[in-house]
Amino acid sequence: MSDRLPGAPGAPGAPGAPDQPWRDKYLVFGAPTLGAAERAEVMACIDSGWLGAGPRVALFERRLAAYLEAPAVVAVNSCTAALHLALRVLDLPPGSEVITTAMTFCATANAIVHAGHEPVFADCDRTTLNIDVEDVRRKITPRTRAIVPVHFAGRPCDIAPLLQLAAAHGLAVVEDAAHALEATVGGRHCGTFGDFGCFSFYVTKSLTTVEGGMVAPRDPGAAARLKSLALHGMSADAWQRYSDEGFVHYEVVEPGFKYNLTDLAASIGLHQLTGLEERWHRRQEIWRFYEEELAGLPLHLPAPPAPDTRHALHLFTCLVDDARTAVTRDQVLARLHALRIGAGVHYRPVHLHPWYQRNYGARTGALPHAEWIGARTFSLPLSAGMTNQDAADVVRALRHIFA
Ligand SMILES: Cc1ncc(COP(=O)(O)O)c(C=O)c1O
Structure with a gap:
């Protein structure tokens, strides 16, 4: 901090004064808050000799599921990956229309495109900044198959009318809950209402693994396919293949992606969840x-x-x-x-x-x-x-x- 009191007459920052910085240190937008526990766990992970997806990811997933009161979660390396996987696992006809909000990060729409579908943008509410359910209704066509609402800034969107609309038209719902880990409606966590909820652990988020995310399927039976698709479509993950329980052969059951979270990242996430x-x-x-x-x-x-x-x-x-x-x-x-x-x-x-x-x-x-x-x-x-x-x-x- 500078010696001059911020805001004092004539000091930088006082009304009418030119814009001269009075802070010694730039205030970084979205700076994460990491502590000694995260540091110690990262070191313990390094010392364990196992840095890839393994026991720390599994423990992180169990704790995340407990926090969300969700039947299952699959940790991945970004929310973008989570959205892509959720949309893939829905097995919608190629070229389906998927309605989302225009007031979102590009990743929401990009994931729809990468899943082989057409994003259709709905307008949003000027006060809540969330998706406008009436505009979603207007945008539904015979080709619409899913809705991807975003809980903007962490404020729950109008999930009940959206779910009703989706049910009436036979549409899937993938919640983009990248901002909304702690958000609830009626005591229930955002991201657990739709077919899938997708979360981000990017560095600016309230829980970070530096890069990371998770997908929470409403049907716990979908978790195995999500997990397999997140790791090349293989039938056995790396920890199963190389752990101290002996080698297990894998088979590729469908061409998947490389979206798994690592134990090194989960080391940070475990203690981020505690705080x-x-x-x-x-x-x-x-x-x-x-x-x-x-x-x-x-x-x-x-x-x-x-x-x-x-x-x-x-x-x-x-x-x-x-x-x-x-x-x-x-x-x-x-x-x-x-x-x-x-x-x-x-x-x-x-x-x-x-x-x-x-x-x-x-x-x-x-x-x-x-x-x-x-x-x-x-x-x-x-x-x-x-x-x-x-x-x-x-x-x-x-x-x-x-x-
Ligand atoms: C609304 C929204 N959806 C998706 C994402 C993508 O998250 P990630 O960076 O974890 O892929 C973000 C990232 O900031 C986001 O804000």
């Missing part, structure tokens, strides 16, 4: 601080959670209220950066990325709400490892930017 709720409570403190301190600024702040739901508090996503300020979202990002504060954009809508425009012909104006959000949205740092001073710096920076 998950504590980190959620710390993020809640920062979340409430932001809500209180940013209330007067020309921003739309995250909507309060719906009754009987729990928000995973993954992203504190604000929208610049251009009715009240001439400062644009991109100016906010640049000026936060100049003040040494990292921020994110979640998201510019997927249907307007060049490949999607070229292949599916969507034009600006096709999904007005997603596009409206995409032009105004930015996310603030919300890591459990942030200090009160870090959070205060973020608030002070925004007050300065909008002064």
